[in-house]
Amino acid sequence: MSDTKGTPANTTEGGRTLPIWLVGIAVVLVAVNLRPGASSVGPVLAELQAALDLDATAAGVLTALPGLTFAVVGALAVALSRKTGINGAIVLALGAVAAGLLARALAGSAVLFLMLTVLAFAGMAVGNILVPAFIKRHGGRRLALLNSVYGTTLALGASLPLLLGGVLAGSGPAGWRLSLGVWGAAALAAFMFWAVLALRTGRDPVAAGGPRAAKRTRMRSSRTAVALSIFFGVQSMHAYVQFGWAAQIYRDAGLEQAHAGLMAAIIAGLGIPGGLIMPVLVARSPRLRTYIVGLGVCMAAGYSGLLLAADTLPWLWALFLGVGGFAFPAALALITARSREPRVTAQLSGFIQPVGYLLAAMGPFAIGALHDLSGSWTLPLALLIASAAVMVGAGIRAAAPRFVDDELQAVPKRPVIGS
Structure with a gap:
């Protein structure tokens, strides 16, 4: 209507x-x-x-x-x-x-x-x-x-x-x-x-x-749903690591507390324009997968800058990481863009977000533990750079123009024992 x-x-x-x-x-x-x-x-x-x-x-x-x-x-x-x-x-x-x-x-x-x-x-x-x-x-x-x-x-x-x-x-x-x-x-x-x-x-x-064909237990049969859960999960881990450790990384590199806090605020604040831009690109752009790659490159560039010269151009690394964080609104928009029925949208959201937030809870602890074990930020930052590639790979698959509803319907139903 x-x-x-x-x-x-x-x-x-x-x-x-x-x-x-x-x-x-x-x-x-x-x-x-x-x-x-x-x-x-x-x-x-x-x-x-x-x-x-x-x-x-x-x-x-x-x-x-x-x-x-x-x-x-x-x-x-x-x-x-x-x-x-x-x-x-x-x-x-x-x-x-x-x-x-x-x-x-x-x-x-x-x-x-x-x-x-x-x-x-x-x-x-x-x-x-x-x-x-x-x-x-x-x-x-x-x-x-x-x-x-x-x-x-x-x-x-x-x-x-x-x-x-x-x-x-x-x-x-x-x-x-x-x-x-x-x-x-x-x-x-x-x-x-x-x-x-x-x-x-x-x-x-x-x-x-509604029908029970798309129960949460069957979401694993959708490659798009699995890819989106990995994409959402890895970007959530990056976001919470940045919230928890970005300022400290800058301080350890020699920046004063206020300056380091400003850099962390830049990273977080860029989420506002990201929330405006990415849903439009997800809905309308035929080159969405190219943008996903670009977000991963920005994220890797930001971590590389922190690793090699955090105190040289601190605002540039914060800018790169903030733009890389556009992956979060992209993931949210993909939940609705890759599902047709609101019921499936709810189930898809309920499938991917718990995975993402579990990684979000574990990520800061893991990065902190690696820092304590190694005595520097080299190993944690190298791991974060590598995980950006994982995020891009999953994002490319999730951004493909397919619907979770269709993938769930294509899965053959298991025969009922005794029928």
Whole structure:
């Protein structure tokens, strides 16, 4: 069904329309709340440790929680959506985010703080998996635009706490609580909006039911799905390694703390234009695989610069790594571009993202351990350069113009024993 301008209408159960502007607002409100729970801790970590007597081990666990929780809970998101629909599951997710972030800002012990953080991250994990399916369900001909909005807002949501955290924390003795709690208030506002939206649209039949031909256990039979999971996983590992270690690599090369932090901010900040650019290229460019190769070359060039002359042109290496990070919005856009049905989109997302975030949790630890064992950054950076080639190989396969739906249907069904 289309409107008078030829743009497909965004329909919900019962034939009611969901205007594209409303879909856009919904995507912005959920996306901007999927990262602050993780990125807001860094600027106030010292104050947090002092107030809650959080030792170094607990702080290390806290930094690993996003990737681990996203991996474990994300694998359950599709099952939840079958019971509640996509919209209902996102409402529950935002409720968990809001409750966890608001309550942890008032926590008086390290254990309670960690438990509430897990609750918030669990909600973010569900959102990570299901927002691409919501976009696929309601995007119509504006799919590339909504993917751009989603990727850009994710990057913005990760960056805002880094920019505002120090300012909010300086408001008083308990400023760190305000610095953390404000993001819970933002999630609460999004929860209320989405609750009204879910009441209007009703239960989403696409997520809740449908044929069982594309169950998550069969996603491994799709070469595109496997390639996309490797592509998403390796780029996630690179992203979290850069978040955790880029500034320290620069400092070890001789840069001052503020200068090193600026370089890390450049790397992270380039995710915003990347979120605008890559979904459009994924949707429209016939040379997508060439761009994937280019992203890998940029990533390898950035790590090579850090290895050979980190303090010579530090901004150039940060620029290369930031552009290489465009692989993240490319991977998100490919989830919707390489699937036809929203149900398959949700299952594809639930297949690849847990793999990615598991690598994201393991990557920083592995790189840190290699640095401790070798006593330098040579071996870790060499490994990162090599893994960029793996990312490119998987990305080339994932970027091929094929649909996961078709590959799943082409797999012969196993005979039922005894039939």
